[in-house]
Amino acid sequence: MAEIKSNAASVEFRNVTKVYGKSKVPAVNDISLFIEAGNLVTLLGPSGCGKTTTLRMIAGLELATSGQILIGGADVTRLPATDRDVSMVFQSYALFPHMTVRENVEYGLKFSGFSKKDTADKAKAGLELVGLGGFGDRLPSQLSGGQQQRVAVARALVLEPQVLLFDEPLSNLDAKLRRHVREEIREIQQNLGLTVVYVTHDQEEALAVSDRIIVMNNAVIAQDGTPRDLYDAPSSAFVADFIGEANIFDCRITDVAKDVATVELGPLSLKLPARDQRPGPARLAVRPGRIELGSAGAPRTLPGTLHKVTYVGSHLEFVVDTEFGAVFAISTTVDAQFEAGQKVGVGFCEHGPVLLTG
Structure with missing residues (x-):
């Protein structure tokens, strides 16, 4: 054969x-x-x-x-x-x-x-x-x-x-x-x-x-x-948004030391891999599944208001209005008690945000 x-x-x-x-x-x-x-x-x-x-x-x-x-x-x-x-x-x-x-x-x-x-x-x-x-x-x-x-x-x-x-x-x-x-x-x-x-x-x-x-x-x-x-680790907003979905935020790098950037995003100060970026205006991407919603005013969160909550079977989808625009988030905890109009805190998972290089 x-x-x-x-x-x-x-x-x-x-x-x-x-x-x-x-x-x-x-x-x-x-x-x-x-x-x-x-x-x-x-x-x-x-x-x-x-x-x-x-x-x-x-x-x-x-x-x-x-x-x-x-x-x-x-x-x-x-x-x-x-x-x-x-x-x-x-x-x-x-x-x-x-x-x-x-x-x-x-x-x-x-x-x-x-x-x-x-x-x-x-x-x-x-x-x-x-x-x-x-x-x-x-x-x-x-x-x-x-x-x-x-x-x-x-x-x-x-x-x-x-x-x-x-x-x-x-x-x-x-x-x-x-x-x-x-x-x-x-x-x-x-x-x-x-x-x-x-x-x-x-x-x-x-x-x-x-x-x-x-x-x-x-x-x-x-x-x-x-x-x-x-x-x-997408290199650009195009790649970040084309492969899956991503929230893109305007931010500012205040310091870079040993390939670690200090990034300011509203009230948050983040330590992220610098990816050859220098101090100044920058952008970062965060996947919807790497955003965590918590109580309003929780530490290390951005303030926001829930605009929409959608149940799609395997997960919940959220749209949150923030000072940085609409933020899209996903949670696999389908019994989470969130309702449209609710004040929330938008937080990031430890390996969520990534600086864009292009």
Whole structure:
């Protein structure tokens, strides 16, 4: 029985720019990145930020205007898609409706020099890998959306590419199915040690599947780091608000000593990692789940008035009016006794506030 092997390779961009036609506005502007072999890295950002163009340049479906693209250390900048050892899973699945599931998975293998037996064995192994071993004789129309997506993954995996690319793979699935399929994709990637580049605009999806996340905005890289790095220590208000939600406060740094900043926020004085910031006006971000509501006038809190209290099942959501504007907070203590109009104190968890650097 044939097995699916990993030929995982690194991906590198060196000062890559992409400009379409006569446009003077780059779709991707002078970006450099390195993706280690065997990692799943997500390109995350709003529509038009350049993430899909970046993915298509890895695939060879778009050629860079300038700069270098390397796969496994080899320069592929000018190579067409047919000469790059990559496979892509599209948002639309792109299955042939008149072919069976098995024939869809075998399709690429037939043009890759494999014997008829090897083609059949690899297709069988690919379908078993994605949990569809008994579905080979069905047509795509006889499968659910999640099953069709898994067929598309199997078709890409059997080619044993150096890099596997996903373009918004879960956007056509409902929320519960998205969670299930993303877990399957992550498990397969880890078990086989694949290099995967994954494009999405869904922040939760990116946090759940990634070794690293590259956040893009306006054709450049806004921040690159692990999911925890980006969630706990965003570099800018854009990253803070795009990955999850964040309250942004204007504050003032009064002193910096040994990489610790003394920060004034209304009546509060906070000691925070300085992150190379100097004394003067600054901004800090606080996640809604790292805000604690207490009694009005409690020490180390900002005074506020509850504007709205919303019960959403698993948690309570609060909007608090303060001198710094509306503050959004979340509490998993769903039986907390708070009511709209109530005076409260807005406090921060020990590792809640973080200074923004950009």
